[in-house]
Amino acid sequence: xxxxxxxxxxxxxxxxxxxxxxTPIAWIVYxxxxxxxxxxxxxxxxxxxxxxxxxxxxxxxxxxxxxTLALLSSPIAALLxxxxxxxLARRERFPGRSTxxxxxxxxxxxxxxxxxxxxxxxxxxAEALTGWSHGKGMFTLVIAHATLGTPIVASIVxxxxxxCDRSLEDAARDLGARPLRVLATVTIPLAAPGILSGWLLAxxxxxxxxxxxxxxxxxxxxxxxxxxxxxxxxGLDPQINAIGTLMVVGxxxxxxxxxxxIRIYNRRAGDPPDHGAxxxxxxxx
Amino acid sequence: xxxxxxxxxxxxxxAIPFTWLVAFLxxxxxxxxxxxxxxxxxxIPPVAPLFAGPHGHLALNASxxxxxxxxxxxxxxxxxxxxxxNATLTAAGCILIGFPLAFAISRSPARxxxxxxxxxxxxFWTSFLLRAYAWMGxxxxxxxINSILLSLGVIHQPIAILYTxxxxxLVMVYSYLPFFxxxxxxxxxxxxxxLLAAASDLGARPAYVFRTxxxxxxxxGIISGAILVFVPAVGEYVIxxxxxxxxxxxxxxxxxxxxxxxxxxxxxxxxxxxxxGLLMLPxxxxxxxxxxxxxxxx
Numbered sequence: 001x002x003x004x005x006x007x008x009x010x011x012x013x014x015x016x017x018x019x020x021x022x023t024p025i026a027w028i029v030y031x032x033x034x035x036x037x038x039x040x041x042x043x044x045x046x047x048x049x050x051x052x053x054x055x056x057x058x059x060x061x062x063x064x065x066x067x068t069l070a071l072l073s074s075p076i077a078a079l080l081x082x083x084x085x086x087x088l089a090r091r092e093r094f095p096g097r098s099t100x101x102x103x104x105x106x107x108x109x110x111x112x113x114x115x116x117x118x119x120x121x122x123x124x125x126a127e128a129l130t131g132w133s134h135g136k137g138m139f140t141l142v143i144a145h146a147t148l149g150t151p152i153v154a155s156i157v158x159x160x161x162x163x164c165d166r167s168l169e170d171a172a173r174d175l176g177a178r179p180l181r182v183l184a185t186v187t188i189p190l191a192a193p194g195i196l197s198g199w200l201l202a203x204x205x206x207x208x209x210x211x212x213x214x215x216x217x218x219x220x221x222x223x224x225x226x227x228x229x230x231x232x233x234x235g236l237d238p239q240i241n242a243i244g245t246l247m248v249v250g251x252x253x254x255x256x257x258x259x260x261x262i263r264i265y266n267r268r269a270g271d272p273p274d275h276g277a278x279x280x281x282x283x284x285x
Numbered sequence: 286x287x288x289x290x291x292x293x294x295x296x297x298x299x300a301i302p303f304t305w306l307v308a309f310l311x312x313x314x315x316x317x318x319x320x321x322x323x324x325x326x327x328x329i330p331p332v333a334p335l336f337a338g339p340h341g342h343l344a345l346n347a348s349x350x351x352x353x354x355x356x357x358x359x360x361x362x363x364x365x366x367x368x369x370x371n372a373t374l375t376a377a378g379c380i381l382i383g384f385p386l387a388f389a390i391s392r393s394p395a396r397x398x399x400x401x402x403x404x405x406x407x408x409f410w411t412s413f414l415l416r417a418y419a420w421m422g423x424x425x426x427x428x429x430i431n432s433i434l435l436s437l438g439v440i441h442q443p444i445a446i447l448y449t450x451x452x453x454x455l456v457m458v459y460s461y462l463p464f465f466x467x468x469x470x471x472x473x474x475x476x477x478x479x480l481l482a483a484a485s486d487l488g489a490r491p492a493y494v495f496r497t498x499x500x501x502x503x504x505x506g507i508i509s510g511a512i513l514v515f516v517p518a519v520g521e522y523v524i525x526x527x528x529x530x531x532x533x534x535x536x537x538x539x540x541x542x543x544x545x546x547x548x549x550x551x552x553x554x555x556x557x558x559x560x561x562g563l564l565m566l567p568x569x570x571x572x573x574x575x576x577x578x579x580x581x582x583x
Contacts, residue, residue: 010389014401020459021408024419027429031422043310084302091295096303103306106314109513109568111520113537114557117544118313121554124314124330147309150302179294208412211522215544228414232421232527244415251410 025248032241049242056239059227063243066224069138069213070206073145077206079201080146081153085194086187088154089161090169104151112148116212119144123216140216140222145209149202153195160194161187189269193262200258205253295450305383316497316559320554324348331548351555361539361556365563368536371453371525376511378458382505387466391473402470405514409410409463420456421447424528452528461518463509512571516564536560 172182210225326333355361390401424446431443484494522537544553
């Protein structure tokens with residue numbers, strides 16, 4: 001019934017909307033291959049900025065650190081978020097349920113600067129009280145990033161599991177499967193596409209984070225977004241176009257592959273192919 | 286129903302993330318709340334202990350200095366005002382651009398809708414820092430927007446956009462747009478098409494159908510989307526820092542400076558707590574309005 005014919009205003013809204021969204025990205029990609037400074041008149045194709053990027057040890061070390069951080073924190077977020085999402089979806093009432101929902105809502109809602117500051121105050125407080133200290137470093141960064149990623153995974157897994165029929169788990173239980181077996185062989189496979197897309201979102205979120213990291217990372221633990229941010233405060237640097245292009249290509253590849261994986265997974269599981277592929281489209285909200 | 290009893294597996298499924306969230310989310314918030322009553326000290330960390338008196342006597346050493354400064358000093362009052370105004374304008378901008386986009390997507394042929402939603406989300410997966418950087422290049426004095434306007438003869442000398450409040454608003458709307466488009470689309474997609482068809486079958490003109498049927502039905506989506514933009518936008522730090530001016534300080538920048546430059550942790554904590562309190566109101570309103578926070582139903 002929604003198959004209305006495309007009206008002119010629709011095309012205008014779509015074209016203008018997408019032009020607004022994609023012009024900045026096209027600009028970055030275009031100038032990453034230009035041998036000149038952005039905005040100058042002479043233009044020719046060049047890989048100059050990519051070569052400069054490779055030679056920049058400071059930036060590549062920061063990129064390596066960011067990748068390590070994202071790869072360490074996002075699996076924790078995926079684990080905690082999946083458990084929380086499954087627990088909330090399958091158990092309507094348990095003590096502390098509304099507290100748990102409120103806690104999960106905080107990182108989605110609250111401005112990140114409040115969270116970053118709070119994390120540091122926790123670690124500083126723990127240090128003052130117990131003398132236990134890891135200082136500013138990878139350890140605190142991983143904990144903070146995992147905490148920020150958990151609610152995103154939880155909300156995607158929650159949406160996915162709530163949409164799946166409970167009778168599958170009931171059947172397994174009636175056939176004598178123990179709770180752990182039901183969880184491992186029925187619920188988690190049902191939740192898998194949601195877990196995958198939640199994990200990917202937590203990964204990109206961690207890789208992209210600048211505010212929380214600035215509070216928790218000392219000068220010797222600069223992440224890639226922190227390095228870019230301090231560079232941008234000084235002025236425009238064409239090397240950032242090259243980083244940006246690499247990240248756009250990387251993200252497109254990862255999203256494309258995971259979409260294909262979810263589609264294949266769902267087709268094998270006999271779902272309508274559309275169902276799980278939509279899951280990555282529901283980030284952060 | 287027989288599933289009312291929680292098994293050990295259920296308990297673990299809930300207890301593990303719950304414990305983590307209490308330890309690393311509730312506890313940090315509480316320590317910020319406690320810190321806001323401390324006094325500043327010339328030590329590391331730069332905070333005086335809450336219970337300490339002279340000569341080894343135990344005495345409460347609480348201070349309301351932070352709260353007094355935040356509520357009386359014009360610097361802090363204006364930064365709160367700037368942050369709230371900027372977030373309100375950002376939400377309004379997202380409605381103006383996001384509603385037509387979400388509406389057009391929801392009325393597109395079903396097979397193309399998923400592609401459009403994907404296109405609306407994809408920029409959101411790329412680093413927001415890089416997107417802010419791209420805008421810095423686009424809107425600076427010698428950038429393409431000024432060049433195009435100059436060559437069209439609309440303007441005769443470059444207009445300053447970068448490092449103005451207008452630039453902050455533009456980049457904020459751009460960055461927060463997906464937060465609005467997604468919930469908006471989710472509501473519009475479920476809009477019963479029969480209702481719209483019925484209205485036009487009964488002779489209502491499209492504009493009238495829109496005003497009397499579509500708009501009232503999509504209001505919950507508009508409001509929840511606007512709140513999802515507004516709340517995080519209030520404390521935005523990076524965008525005003527990169528493309529704004531230092532003359533219009535906002536909450537995020539003030540908190541950052543108190544912490545990193547002035548090393549006044551108690552004052553930074555007070556700013557954080559007051560902001561959090563202010564933001565609870567729209568969040569609770571959203572919860573009441575839609576019965577949902579995030580996509581986790583309440």
